[in-house]
Amino acid sequence: MARRQIDRRTFLKQAGVGAVGLAASGAAFNTGDDVGLAGATPDVAPSAELRVSDPAEVRVLQFTDLHFFCVDKLRGRLKDLKSVQVMKRLVDLTAPQLVAVTGDLWHNDPSGRGEEFMRFGVEQCESLGAPWLFTWGNHDRMADYAVGHEAVTAAKHSLYRGGSTGGNYVVRIATSAGEPAWDLICLNSVKLGLGEEQRAYLRGLAAERGKQARPAPPSFALFHIPIRQYLDIWDSGAASGVKRESVAYHDEDGTTFPLFKDLAVRACFCGHDHVNDYAAPLEGVELVYGRATGYGGYGAAVLDKGAKLITLNCETGAYSWDTILPDGARWHPKAGERVGQSA
Numbered sequence: 001m002a003r004r005q006i007d008r009r010t011f012l013k014q015a016g017v018g019a020v021g022l023a024a025s026g027a028a029f030n031t032g033d034d035v036g037l038a039g040a041t042p043d044v045a046p047s048a049e050l051r052v053s054d055p056a057e058v059r060v061l062q063f064t065d066l067h068f069f070c071v072d073k074l075r076g077r078l079k080d081l082k083s084v085q086v087m088k089r090l091v092d093l094t095a096p097q098l099v100a101v102t103g104d105l106w107h108n109d110p111s112g113r114g115e116e117f118m119r120f121g122v123e124q125c126e127s128l129g130a131p132w133l134f135t136w137g138n139h140d141r142m143a144d145y146a147v148g149h150e151a152v153t154a155a156k157h158s159l160y161r162g163g164s165t166g167g168n169y170v171v172r173i174a175t176s177a178g179e180p181a182w183d184l185i186c187l188n189s190v191k192l193g194l195g196e197e198q199r200a201y202l203r204g205l206a207a208e209r210g211k212q213a214r215p216a217p218p219s220f221a222l223f224h225i226p227i228r229q230y231l232d233i234w235d236s237g238a239a240s241g242v243k244r245e246s247v248a249y250h251d252e253d254g255t256t257f258p259l260f261k262d263l264a265v266r267a268c269f270c271g272h273d274h275v276n277d278y279a280a281p282l283e284g285v286e287l288v289y290g291r292a293t294g295y296g297g298y299g300a301a302v303l304d305k306g307a308k309l310i311t312l313n314c315e316t317g318a319y320s321w322d323t324i325l326p327d328g329a330r331w332h333p334k335a336g337e338r339v340g341q342s343a
Contacts, residue, residue: 035140093324099132103225193251234278
């Protein structure tokens with residue numbers, strides 16, 4: 001892979017964000033309000049249920065970083081149309097029971113156009129014809145987030161239920177008889193990563209589960225911005241895959257990970273860093289990067305756009321994942337396969 005590395009600052013400047021809000025360290029780069037925040041968290045975590053006919057094989061297709069309207073010109077619109085075509089192509093290839101959109105569906109709120117951009121993105125997700133969930137990304141910005149919560153909740157095939165909890169909720173996969181099979185914990189990593197609001201939500205979820213008579217099913221956590229341990233697994237040499245840019249965990253300080261362990265989360269799936277696609281287990285939790293999907297965002301010249309196909313066997317608790325590309329190729333890094341920068 002003789003491809004040049006990418007610079008996130010260059011992408012932000014080209015996308016019209018500019019240097020305002022860029023920290024000297026390069027870690028924090030967002031401006032504006034926190035993303036997707038809403039009112040107080042209720043006592044019981046909101047959830048949606050997806051019943052499947054064959055729990056022995058449940059396919060979840062993860063899209064991330066579509067960045068619709070990143071460039072609002074002809075070139076940008078052509079890139080967006082290509083992203084839409086790729087989404088539909090990947091759905092056709094994999095026939096997923098669930099599509100997971102893990103953030104940066106659209107790009108910012110220039111001149112108050114965030115709602116327009118959001119509605120376009122939602123329409124594309126609806127058109128796929130499959131149930132879908134959504135986690136907020138740092139670029140999913142709007143003037144009025146209540147409008148966004150309502151629109152995404154009301155969309156066709158949507159399982160989003162985060163309107164009352166600032167974008168944090170659970171999608172439960174169940175058998176056709178309604179037996180719990182797998183939980184997907186969906187978190188809003190706002191503009192600078194998972195923080196105390198999300199940790200409070202996770203502690204509340206753990207307390208709620210502790211009151212239940214039966215144990216919770218296996219769980220995944222899905223969110224946009226990686227936690228700090230994604231850097232640790234690469235630096236330790238444990239991770240396999242591709243790392244072409246620094247891990248932008250921003251203000252997340254590593255204290256979310258123990259809460260995932262407390263909830264017996266099996267794996268975390270994130271996005272945000274467009275040219276990273278690697279994974280490793282850490283203390284019983286696998287940390288996995290999704291493959292960036294959208295051509296409006298940076299990185300296509302560095303790492304092919306695609307998606308992550310996650311396959312669950314809810315009867316045995318086993319799961320697997322592969323990166324899948326629009327031409328149908330599938331890739332899973334071999335143990336010890338490491339391509340990219342060291343820091």
